[in-house]
Amino acid sequence: MNLSLRFSETVKEHGTKPAFIFEGNETSYLQLEGAINQFASSLTDMGINKGDHVAVVLGNSPYFVISLYGALRAGATVIPINPIYTPDEIAYIVNNGDVKSVITLDLLIPLFEKMNEKLPKLEHIITCETPPTDSKTDVDVTKLSIYTKMKGFTKMLSTGNPSFVGPELSDDDVAVILYTSGTTGKPKGAMLTHKNLYSNAIDTANYLKITSDDIVVTTLPMFHVFCLTVSLNAPLMNGATLLIVPRFSPEIAFELVKSYQATVFAGVPTMYNFLLQYDKAQPDDLKSLRICISGGASMPVALLKGFEQKFKVIVSEGYGLSEASPVTCFNPLDRPRKAGSIGTNIVNVENKVVNELGEELPPNHVGELIVRGPNVMKGYYKMPEETAHTLRDGWLYTGDLARQDEEGYFYIVDRKKDMIIVGGYNVYPREVEEVLYNHEEVVEVAVLGVPDPNFGEAVKCFVVVKDDKMTEDDLLEYCKQHLAKYKVPSSIEFLEELPKNTTGKILRRALKDQVLQK
Structure with missing residues (x-):
């Protein structure tokens, strides 16, 4: 299949039923x-x-x-x-x-x-x-x-x-290649087979109990794997109706939910924050929703509780990554939801936490989260070494640090090393650094994520330049020409030199501590 x-x-x-509604027009x-x-x-x-x-x-x-x-x-x-x-x-x-x-x-x-x-x-x-x-x-x-x-x-x-x-x-034929940001500065193409995508779509649909009675707000970007599976493929597998939204805005989201009595909403934490902060929102505006789904980044517990208290709707937080099509975990609907947890294994997918030797760790010990199931990618396109490093003995090594409690609920402790998550999008520092290093006036650069009230994290740069007349606006304009909008730094700070260890390696932690102390 x-x-x-x-x-x-x-x-x-379900031939006569609307498959989607776009700008008020229905398509069966x-x-x-x-x-x-x-x-x-x-x-x-x-x-x-x-x-x-x-x-x-x-x-x-x-x-x-x-x-x-x-x-x-x-x-x-x-x-x-x-x-x-x-x-x-x-x-x-x-x-x-x-x-x-x-x-x-x-x-x-x-x-x-x-x-x-x-x-x-x-x-x-x-x-x-x-x-x-x-x-x-x-x-x-x-x-x-x-x-x-x-x-x-x-x-x-x-x-x-x-x-x-x-x-x-064939099940093993490659259906989709999703390019993800690479730690080397170049994106990697995760090859997802027909089996990968179908299994994750149908398993997600069934896990979330999506049926032909559901109306799903599809406002996450369709080119992103979160939307592709959770808000597009999964609903279409079980005959639900998509409310296609060209771009997210709190006003439009509230309007569509009320107008069409939508039942499912999926978004990244940033979207929930905007919905919660929307000054015209009323507590019963989302009363038709039976479930809200959050992913793409960890949701602050305060935001989750504030949203649920105001709108009286449960938010089920999950976890996934492009290489796993993407869903591996969700908070279950038939058991208590645990705030701060990414939930438990979805059907047919196994997660576990291991040490450096690949040995499973006991509950509440922190290690790397690895995943196994029919949703795990075939490999990276034209990158055999990266594939061999990520796929080992049938397991996908996510690079994320996690722990599992005694009841089987997983918690992400930290994201992939140095990765920045801006509104649910992954930004790797190296990618931004490579762009800045191409500027003739830049001597050294270090990029890291800093807290941001709207997008979770923002990109901050520390640079050493040759010409002291160089301004922040000069470098920001340069970045805008070479990077997608969400990867462009929110601020650039000029330093005489970057902190380094005895081997000359730039100490990101020292820079992060400097930011936190301000």
């Missing part, structure tokens, strides 16, 4: 199935064969859902990419991922035009039409160097075969 086949089965049972399961087939058919006619890589550079929209399931049905491997990434970041993933076709918004045509010479393997650019806006400028595409590669999404749908039948898929 795989996502595509299961979706077709769901269509037979039967209509979505037809669009998926038409898009898959046109991809095949275009020359996308089984195993070819297709990048989806889109935000939350029907385009994303049709692109994802259409590409999977055609037998392609999907590579979701954050559309706010910089040209350098997108180009790296497209090239490293051997992408043959990109599906993106027409608004990003100028970006791909600039990158054209850097993308020699890219054969097709499928553009999704957006409504005219004041900020949208008309571009004469016939004069662009990428014009011969361009295809229109809408035309592909209109000419595709609604009865298309795709190639036979």
